[in-house]
Amino acid sequence: MQGACVTKSAGMRDVALLAGVSVGTVSNVLNRPDAVAPGTRARVQAAIAELGFVRSESARLLRAGSSQVLALLALDLAEPFFIGVLRGAEQAARAAGFGVLVMDSASSAATEATHLAMLAQQRVRGVLVTPADVSGTTLAEFARARIPYVLVDRDIPGGIGCQVLVDDVAGGAMAVAHLIAAGHRRIAYAAGPLESPQYRDRLEGARSAVAEAGRGVELVVLPGTRADVSAGRDAAERMLGLAELPTGVFCGNDLIALGMLQGLFAAGVAVPRDVAIVGYDDLEVAAGAVVPLTSIRRPATRVGIAAAEILVEESGAAAGQHVHRELVFQPELVVRASSLPGPRPGLPSPRPS
Amino acid sequence: MQGACVTKSAGMRDVALLAGVSVGTVSNVLNRPDAVAPGTRARVQAAIAELGFVRSESARLLRAGSSQVLALLALDLAEPFFIGVLRGAEQAARAAGFGVLVMDSASSAATEATHLAMLAQQRVRGVLVTPADVSGTTLAEFARARIPYVLVDRDIPGGIGCQVLVDDVAGGAMAVAHLIAAGHRRIAYAAGPLESPQYRDRLEGARSAVAEAGRGVELVVLPGTRADVSAGRDAAERMLGLAELPTGVFCGNDLIALGMLQGLFAAGVAVPRDVAIVGYDDLEVAAGAVVPLTSIRRPATRVGIAAAEILVEESGAAAGQHVHRELVFQPELVVRASSLPGPRPGLPSPRPS
DNA sequence: GCCGGTCCTTGAAACGTTCCAAAGGGACTG
DNA sequence: CAGTCCCTTTGGAACGTTTCAAGGACCGGC
Numbered sequence: 148m149q150g151a152c153v154t155k156s157a158g159m160r161d162v163a164l165l166a167g168v169s170v171g172t173v174s175n176v177l178n179r180p181d182a183v184a185p186g187t188r189a190r191v192q193a194a195i196a197e198l199g200f201v202r203s204e205s206a207r208l209l210r211a212g213s214s215q216v217l218a219l220l221a222l223d224l225a226e227p228f229f230i231g232v233l234r235g236a237e238q239a240a241r242a243a244g245f246g247v248l249v250m251d252s253a254s255s256a257a258t259e260a261t262h263l264a265m266l267a268q269q270r271v272r273g274v275l276v277t278p279a280d281v282s283g284t285t286l287a288e289f290a291r292a293r294i295p296y297v298l299v300d301r302d303i304p305g306g307i308g309c310q311v312l313v314d315d316v317a318g319g320a321m322a323v324a325h326l327i328a329a330g331h332r333r334i335a336y337a338a339g340p341l342e343s344p345q346y347r348d349r350l351e352g353a354r355s356a357v358a359e360a361g362r363g364v365e366l367v368v369l370p371g372t373r374a375d376v377s378a379g380r381d382a383a384e385r386m387l388g389l390a391e392l393p394t395g396v397f398c399g400n401d402l403i404a405l406g407m408l409q410g411l412f413a414a415g416v417a418v419p420r421d422v423a424i425v426g427y428d429d430l431e432v433a434a435g436a437v438v439p440l441t442s443i444r445r446p447a448t449r450v451g452i453a454a455a456e457i458l459v460e461e462s463g464a465a466a467g468q469h470v471h472r473e474l475v476f477q478p479e480l481v482v483r484a485s486s487l488p489g490p491r492p493g494l495p496s497p498r499p500s
Numbered sequence: 501m502q503g504a505c506v507t508k509s510a511g512m513r514d515v516a517l518l519a520g521v522s523v524g525t526v527s528n529v530l531n532r533p534d535a536v537a538p539g540t541r542a543r544v545q546a547a548i549a550e551l552g553f554v555r556s557e558s559a560r561l562l563r564a565g566s567s568q569v570l571a572l573l574a575l576d577l578a579e580p581f582f583i584g585v586l587r588g589a590e591q592a593a594r595a596a597g598f599g600v601l602v603m604d605s606a607s608s609a610a611t612e613a614t615h616l617a618m619l620a621q622q623r624v625r626g627v628l629v630t631p632a633d634v635s636g637t638t639l640a641e642f643a644r645a646r647i648p649y650v651l652v653d654r655d656i657p658g659g660i661g662c663q664v665l666v667d668d669v670a671g672g673a674m675a676v677a678h679l680i681a682a683g684h685r686r687i688a689y690a691a692g693p694l695e696s697p698q699y700r701d702r703l704e705g706a707r708s709a710v711a712e713a714g715r716g717v718e719l720v721v722l723p724g725t726r727a728d729v730s731a732g733r734d735a736a737e738r739m740l741g742l743a744e745l746p747t748g749v750f751c752g753n754d755l756i757a758l759g760m761l762q763g764l765f766a767a768g769v770a771v772p773r774d775v776a777i778v779g780y781d782d783l784e785v786a787a788g789a790v791v792p793l794t795s796i797r798r799p800a801t802r803v804g805i806a807a808a809e810i811l812v813e814e815s816g817a818a819a820g821q822h823v824h825r826e827l828v829f830q831p832e833l834v835v836r837a838s839s840l841p842g843p844r845p846g847l848p849s850p851r852p853s
Numbered sequence: 854g855c856c857g858g859t860c861c862t863t864g865a866a867a868c869g870t871t872c873c874a875a876a877g878g879g880a881c882t883g
Numbered sequence: 884c885a886g887t888c889c890c891t892t893t894g895g896a897a898c899g900t901t902t903c904a905a906g907g908a909c910c911g912g913c
Contacts, residue, residue: 156646158899169863174901184861199644204621205558205567206899209868214558216622224602225583233577237604246618249577249602251590265599268557269569291552293509376788405788412790432783435729435758437765437790511869522893527871537891559869562898 157198166194177202208270217458218248218266219451220259220276227430228447229277232299235451236275243459245272256280260288267292273458275451277301281344295461295469297454301344309461310473311454315345318443318478319352320359322397322425325441325480327360329423329488331395335367337382337407339374339399346374346399349427353397367393374399379406387414394422395486401426401433404440408485412437423486434483441486444479510551519547530555561623570811571601571619572804573612573629580783581800582630585652588804589628596812598625609633613641620645626811628804630654634697648814648822650807654697662814663826664807668698671796671831672705673712675750675778678794678833680713682776682841684748688720690735690760692727692752699727699752702780706750720746727752732759740767747775748839754779754786757793761838765790776839787836794839797832 163170168187175183176191183191194200208214217240221229237247248271252259259279266274267289274296278286283303289296290308298310319336326334336353339346350368357366369385371378379398383406386393398404404426408418416422418438426433429444453474461469516523521540528536529544536544547553561567570593574582590600601624605612612632619627620642627649631639636656642649643660651663672689679687689706692699703721710719722738724731732751736759739746751757757779761771769775771791779786782797806827814822 160899170900171863171865171902172861175862178901182861187861201617201620201645203562203623203899205561205623206868207621207901208558209556209562209870209899210901212868212901215618224577224586225580227578230578233604246603246615250599251586262599264554265568267554268560270556270558292554376784380788402785402788405785409788409790409792430785431729432755432758432785435733435755435762437762439762513869523870524872524893524895525891528892531871535891540891556869559898560871562869562900563871565871565898 157200159200159202161198162191162194162200165198166191213462214270214272215244216246216248216269216271217455218250218269218271218274220250220252220262220266220274222252222254222277222279224249224251228300228428228445231445231447232275232451232454235448235453236455237451238448239452239455239459243455245459247455252279254279256285260285263289267294270294273297273462275299275454275458278303295458297458297461299450299454307471309454309457309471311450311457311476312474313445313450313476313478315348315478316352316355318427318445319349319397320356321352321478321480322349322427322443323353323356323366324359325482325486326395326397326423326425327356327364329395329486331393331423332364333367333391333393333395334364335369335382335386335393335396337369337371337379337386337396337398337403339371339378339403341370343374349397349399371399371403375402376406376409379403379408380410381406383407383410383414387411387416392416392422395425396422397425397427399427401428401430401440401442404442404485405433405436408436408438408440419485419487425486429481434481436485438485439483441483442481444481446476446478450476510553512553512555514551515544515547515553518551519544566815567623567625568597569599569601569622569624570808571603571622571624571627573603573605573615573619573627575605575607575630575632577602577604581653581781581798584798584800585628585804585807588801588806589808590804591801592805592808592812596808598812600808605632607632609638613638616642620647623647626650626815628652628807628811631656648811650811650814652803652807660824662807662810662824664803664810664829665827666798666803666829666831668701668831669705669708671780671798672702672750673709674705674831674833675702675780675796676706676709676719677712678835678839679748679750679776679778680709680717682748682839684746684776685717686720686744686746687717687748687750688722688735688739688746690722690724690732690739690749690751690756692724692731692756694723696727702750702752724752724756728755729759729762732756732761733763734759736760736763736767740764740769745769745775748778749775750778750780752780754781754783754793754795757795757838758786758789761789761791761793772838772840778839782834787834789838791838792836794836795834797834799829799831803829 159170159173163173173191176188219233219236240247250262256279276296277299278301296308341347357364369382398407404424411418411422418424426440426442429442433440433442512523512526516526526544529541572586572589593600603615609632629649630652631654636658649661694700710717722735751760757777764771771777779793779795782795786793786795
């Protein structure tokens with residue numbers, strides 16, 4: 148146990164020397180333990196422990212050619228959706244013996260390009276990516292590195308490769324259909340930035356639900372420039388300025404919904420008595436708001452698992468073997484107090500009895 | 501431009517061949533462009549572009565010895581604090597030309613050990629880690645790999661290495677001192693799990709503030725088993741069951757505070773009129789709650805920047821050159837509606853004068 | 854005592870870079 | 884014209900693994 152590691156860290160050569168075997172045998176102990184006689188194996192393992200030997204992944208990769216790492220490149224790790232995807236991806240990756248390297252492109256195409264270049268250099272085994280550059284040029288460039296990738300939650304027009312999506316059109320439709328079923332006829336959509344495909348999809352779903360309901364139902368679209376709590380407050384203000392107040396609001400995400408709740412509350416508008424709210428993403432804090440929010444839940448973890456599994460399969464498959472797939476998950480409506488059937492007459496209490 | 505990459509990806513050899521130079525020159529173009537004649541450089545770069553050559557980081561690392569990657573090993577990426585640290589770390593790392601590899605130990609010592617082993621194999625340049633294994637054995641084991649690390653937001657007793665901390669004792673003291681200054685005499689601390697050092701530190705701070713205020717101020721501790729919204733609701737319930745209702749509550753974090761707000765609201769207790777609330781972490785959603793929360797803000801981004809900078813310095817320093825440091829950041833009180841000075845007279849607020 | 858087989862172990866050739874000493878080729882200088 | 888210098892380029896030796904063909908030891912059967 149005398150730590151003689153004064154100079155530099157030990158390599159397989161040192162281990163072999165100490166254990167009195169050849170380097171090849173050490174490699175076998177590491178990669179094919181069964182092919183080594185128990186006694187030898189024990190001696191080698193003891194040597195490894197004594198020297199604190201850590202095998203160099205770079206050398207391994209250099210020779211063996213395949214890395215043990217998947218990457219997840221998210222638009223914004225602060226978004227709970229990506230955390231869910233990450234959890235799922237890590238779970239699936241671990242099951243296959245891989246690790247997950249996480250990066251955040253901060254929704255910037257330039258950062259994304261930098262990060263992808265870095266991942267290509269690292270020779271990661273595959274990438275789960277929600278592209279910031281929707282034109283697809285960054286990805287096309289990346290494809291030259293011949294590293295498989297799976298598109299998560301973003302459809303790219305001419306994109307080739309697997310995709311795992313959540314049906315936001317259906318989510319939007321669900322939310323608005325729920326409001327219509329609860330008796331609301333004048334409904335607002337407090338969108339996030341409509342440049343973002345997700346808020347456009349939800350809008351499309353909202354419109355289709357309104358169309359399906361036939362005449363008598365109208366949709367007021369309140370576009371936003373951000374998708375946070377303050378955007379929700381702004382939307383509330385704009386909504387309160389309308390000639391006729393909608394009785395139901397569908398918010399582009401839960402943060403917007405929380406801001407909306409705050410804005411309405413401050414103006415003395417009771418939720419859900421006067422206005423019902425439906426959010427999107429089903430955040431814990433939204434469920435725990437003063438008036439718990441009805442919301443649309445996206446199966447983030449399942450998305451992550453599915454995407455990672457596809458990647459594992461694709462990266463293991465022979466060149467022509469793999470056929471690109473497109474998986475679409477359905478979101479789910481979670482009903483809570485903020486949209487309890489109404490609007491009810493009278494009661495001053497913002498609490499459902 | 502004819503893509504002749506049918507078999508495998510191009511190496512420096514191929515580039516050299518196409519450009520009509522030696523491999524060494526290609527390496528120079530990549531690493532020391534100024535040492536190469538402009539004409540040659542252009543030819544090589546053209547060849548690189550044409551072949552879609554991506555330099556192999558593993559081979560580079562194998563020969564050159566130093567990687568370009570820092571790692572961040574967080575307890576739980578869903579916690580906004582870590583996202584802030586990540587942002588800061590990435591910013592500082594990028595400035596130094598490095599990337600950041602992110603991992604989540606899910607507060608499990610076993611996962612942490614696995615992840616650290618993986619990072620050691622990857623020969624990352626340094627690790628920012630908030631240890632799940634507070635005994636320090638996992639870290640001691642990791643230290644054998646001679647990879648520098650910085651402890652983030654967790655003090656380890658016998659720990660050697662740099663540390664970047666936030667003074668949670670001061671934070672707790674700040675929160676409670678604020679409540680005392682607002683006239684509250686009976687104060688509750690809705691803690692998270694007290695096994696966790698951060699909630700213990702905040703408790704210690706709370707106690708010291710109470711002690712400093714002298715007689716007449718009392719602190720009721722409500723320990724919890726979790727630190728989420730539902731824990732806050734539970735704490736509210738327990739608090740409402742007390743013989744005498746405290747008029748101020750300090751919550752271990754903002755999620756607990758939101759749950760507390762919901763619980764009090766449901767019971768018809770007005771905030772801040774009847775009870776004032778102070779949270780911890782200054783989440784966006786807490787600031788956007790129906791009653792915007794007063795909270796203690798931790799400078800997460802600055803912690804990340806500082807930690808990454810220390811790591812960059814340490815990983816660049818010669819063996820004995822580096823001296824371990826301990827940096828302590830002070831949190832900051834952000835006052836909002838939930839603790840507006842009160843309790844106000846005239847209303848039925850049960851408190852001893 | 855020889856043969857065929859089964860296990861285990863060995864040594865050396867890759868893998869794709871970086872680094873270095875040395876060589877080549879001008880342009881000046883004496 | 885030889886001698887110096889500087890600028891650019893070259894070839895080959897590392898780096899620490901994996902892989903693989905080949906070698907050695909041992910066993911049981913004939």
